Amino acid sequence: MAQTQHFLLFLIALCSISECVQRRYLFINEKKNWTEAQRYCRENYTDLATVDNMNDMNQLKNCVNNGGNQNIWIGLHKTSVYNWHWSSGDPALFLNWTSGQPAGSDDCAYIINGQWCVWKCNVFLPFICYDMSTGQVFVYQLVNWRDAQSYCRQNHIDLVSVRNQNESQQLEKFINDRNSAGSAVWIGLFRDTWQWSDQSNSSFRYWDTVEPNNKGGHEDCAVIYPDDPRQWNDVPCDRQYAFVCHEDKLIVIQQNLSWSEALRYCRQNHVDLVSVQSVEMQRRVMNVVKLASTEAVWLGLHNYCSMNMWLWLSGDMVCYQNWAPGNGSTPENCQLENRKGAVLSGGDQTWISLPESHRLNFICTN
Known part of the structure; x- marks a missing residue:
């Protein structure tokens, strides 16, 4: 029993270990237009650079x-299709618009009385x-949407995202407890027509x-501006500039x-089979x-029968979790079915538990 407790404490300590970077950037100091740069990156690496978050941006x-x-x-270009995104990068799968919304050409979302509307940014x-440590943080400063986004990224993680009905109800209660006037409040939802070259969902x-x-x-x-803090600008695609490619370290094997x-x-x-130990991954x-x-794809996730717990192939405990309802719970009947993740x-691309004999595509780290 004591050995089991020590082993569990050891695994919990592993939750603080960070992952390896899963994307490599390569600066190509050759002058090409955007389409030529895209072709070069696709022929030699993965694609023109995609950026998922501030960690990527700093790299x-x-x-x-x-x-x-x-x-x-970089790999961002304009299309003719408007899409809604969360500033944090979460996919916009759940939307809670009030009746008649979104209306007009406004591009930023606010919440009032638990429902969402659009307004000029x-x-x-x-x-x-x-914020990872405190959860939701109400900021009483009056600012535009872009400045709200900058503040959240500098002082916390990002503007708040809402991924399902439960989170929507929690956010409504959080606001009502702190906003007695019932005024409108910015959330992290916005829309634009920009798309990454590699078709990434990154917002x-x-x-x-x-x-x-x-x-x-x-x-x-x-493009990335040359001056610090190296923010972005939109320019005509036929201009000649140097460029950045990226090489992903994840690959889907269609066998x-x-x-x-x-x-x-x-x-x-x-x-190895991929481990998914964070929201970013x-x-x-x-x-x-x-x-x-295939409808599902193997991860490097397996049920450790003697401890009746899920582990990654590296031996790391499953700290970040993204299980579909009814999956990933213990006890699993793994000794009979040898279940894997x-x-x-x-x-919504959640995780499921399946007998290891199922035949699926899978993701390798490259």
Whole structure:
């Protein structure tokens, strides 16, 4: 019994260990237009650079520090389709619009009386941030949406996201307890027509204060400004600039194998079956799993029968969790079925528990 307790304490301590970076940026100091840069990156790496969050942005800044006084292409370009996004990068799968909304051409969302409306992004409102340690944080300053986003990213994590009905109800109660006047409050929902070259769902944006402004009516591609803090600008796509490619370390294998066969394949041909130990890694998985041809895709997640608990192949405990309802609970009948973990390739891409004999696509670390 004592040995079991010590082992559990050891596993809990592992939850504080951070993951390896899952994307590598490469600065290419050759002048090309955006389409030529895209072709070069796709032929030699994965694609033009995608940015998921501020950690990625800081890596990207370090990558281009020797780029001199020039604009630098990234993989963001304008399309004709408007999509709603969360500032934090969470997919906008749940929306709680009030009747008749969203209406008009406004692009930023606020919450009032528990429901959502759109407004011009330059309107001044209080706002709600999300913080890993304290959860939701009500900020009573009156600012526009972009400044609210900047404040949350600098002082917490980001503007608040709402992923389901339960979180929506929790947020409504949180606001009502702190906002007796019942005024409108910014949340992290916005819409735009910008899309990443690799079709990533990333909604991270790092525009300069007055950008994107579509000066001249044809500024359809994004660059990093040369000046610190290296924010983004929209420019015509036919200009000639250096650029940044990225190389993902995750790869979907479109073969239908059992979990043990998938594990053997990854270790022989790549590194290992993927571990998903954070929200950031889950987003990486969500961006690649849509390439799968099966309804679910194997992860490096297995049920450790003697302890009746789930572990990653590395031996790490499952600290971050994204189980679908009814999955991942203990006890599992793993001794009879030898259950393993997979991620759904559609919908909200939660994790499910399956017998290891199921034959699925899988994700290797590359």
